[in-house]
Amino acid sequence: MSYLFPTYAKWNVTVKEAKGSWVTDVNDKKYLDFVSGIAVCNLGHANEDVLDSVKEQLSKYWHLSNMFHQPIQEEVAKLLVENSDGEAVFFCNSGAEANEAAIKLARKHTGKTKIVTFLKSFHGRTFATMSATGQEKIHNGFGPLLETFTYLPYNQLEPLDELQDDVAAIMLEVVQGEGGVIPAHNVFIEKIKETCDRIGALLIIDEVQTGIGRTGKPFAYQHFNLSPDIVTSAKGLGSGLPVGAMIGKKELIKSFQAGSHGSTFGGNPIAMASAKATLTKIFNKEFLASVEEKTKYLISKLNQEIGEHPFVNEIRGKGLLIGIECNEQTSSLIDQLRENNLLTIGAGPEVIRLLPPLNVSVEELDLAVEIIAKTFAAVNQSVTAQ
Template identity: 70%
Template sequence: MSYLFPTYARWNFTVKEAEGAWLIDENDDKYLDFISGIAVCNLGHVDEDVKNAVEEQLQKVWHTSNLFKVPLQEEVAKRLVENSDGDAVFFCNSGAEANEAAIKLARKHTGKSKIVTFKQSFHGRTFATMSATGQEKIQIGFGPLLQTFEYLPYNDTAALEQLEGEEVAAIMLEVVQGEGGVIPAHKDFLQKVAETCKKLNALLIIDEIQTGIGRTGKPFGYQHYGISPDIITSAKGLGNGIPVGAMIGKKELIESFQPGSHGSTFGGNFIAMASANATLKKIMDPSFLQAVEEKGKSLVQKLEDALYGHELVKEIRGKGLLIGIECSEQVTDLINTARENKLLVLPAGPNVIRLLPPLNVTEEEMDTAVAILKETFSTYKK
């Protein structure tokens, strides 16, 4: 008997130890981890610098609440602002909370209520972020959703041209739809989104929960596209495994989040800030980010060389080290076989295998993963 709600379809798998890109289970079997805690452990498991920063902070103070000044918050916020188009940061505990804050800020600042998002998006599981998510499977069974969300088809510039009226507070999207199938945005589409926001006097919110903190080879994924969002949300890789989220906004929005307008008991606590600060120090180094971009291109090329021509493989796509292999059939059995072969990967929708290696993955580890995937596909039987 379990004392847990069965909200997760868990694998029969218990992790005993982890280091870098590798996990060891309770049977001492070793697995190459191309999940990274779902794009969380961007520096791999138990990164030495992050561990040291957290251990040092544990000896000092853990939590005081946001009634007190927390100098580490200022330091981490400065790093985020210096690597984005934002000017101020609100700290919370997760991606859903960061997106919740973004939705609240957009509505409060504009005085309008409608938020436009996109089909197959994923923004979280709170009521507001579930309502923002353009996937019915996330929403079924919870009764009436918030009625102020409208969903458009992704990468469809013509649909954007139909948007009109004065009630739109913001357009919110991911630059690569992760949970929706690893679908990168087209540049002309994103630029049309930015143009539409200006036309409607609406804010542009970019959800960088999965694509941010170096995952695409830039500090944030939107920086590949020549746009400047009003609000950016971040979490997952920000603390390399310690829970932390952040909403980053432009200076003209600061007046709308004054004392009493929003808050978080644990947001920005000392432990979270210590981990985030150490993580950002390493990832935001230009040479580190350049290496991520190069590794992403290298991994895609290796996958194409190994898998293109197989009858199941339709397309290999992504940005940086967020990569999807779209197949002509459901991928559950392929993922299970890869796990039996000691490689851990994820689905992104029913027909896409998602690869999320740590950003400091080695060429040798990428070669190992590709070899396992090649073997997995070659032995697959319908």
């Protein structure tokens, strides 16, 4: 009997320890981890620099009210501001909380309530962020949602022409992660910008999964000619410690004054110590360049080894957020990959999502592709034999 609500479909794996790109279960079976806590452990498991930073803060203090000045919050906020288009940061504990803050700020600043998001998007599971998410499976069973969200088809231009000036913000991921690893088209992004200017709406970019170096830039929107009003971040921000952040432009500061929003644990000093070490390492230009090099290498290897496989429709993504779209449901393939010592997850029913640590080695990339190719070949042989 479990004492937990069964809100997760758990794998039959119990982890004993994890280090770098590898996870070891209680039976001493080792797995190459291309889930990374769902784009959380961007420096792999138990990174030494992050560990040292956390230990140092643990020896000072663990928690204070946000009524106190905490220099480490300013240090982390400065790193985020210097590597984005924002000027101010609100700290919280998760991506959903960061998106909640963005929704509240957009409504308060503009005085409008309507927010446009996109079909197949994912923005969280709190009531507002669930309402912002354009997927029925996330909504089912919870009754009426917040009525102020409108969902448009992703990467389509014409529906944007219908938007009027009652819109507070347009909110999107520049690569839809949970929705199938779907990158935005350049013309779509340009149309989003034009529409925001035309109707006086703020632009919110959800970088919870795509940010913190995942695509080879500090934030994925930086691959486009974009300067968003609000950027949200979490997942990779704290290397596994719970931390989220909303980054906003200077003109928005007047709308988030004392008492307008808050979070008891937001900006917790232990989480800040983890974030500081994480950002210092990942926002290094040489490190980001290495992510882009590994991306090219991995996509090339995947196309070479499985690009023509009868299961595979397309290999796509941006940076080390890669989707292998198959022509059938992938749950059994993901299970078989796990049996063969490679951890992956889905992104919708027909996409295998690869999220290796950003400091993964070339040898580990080679091993992952080898496991994928052998697994696909074995499954295909089994299907053919039936």
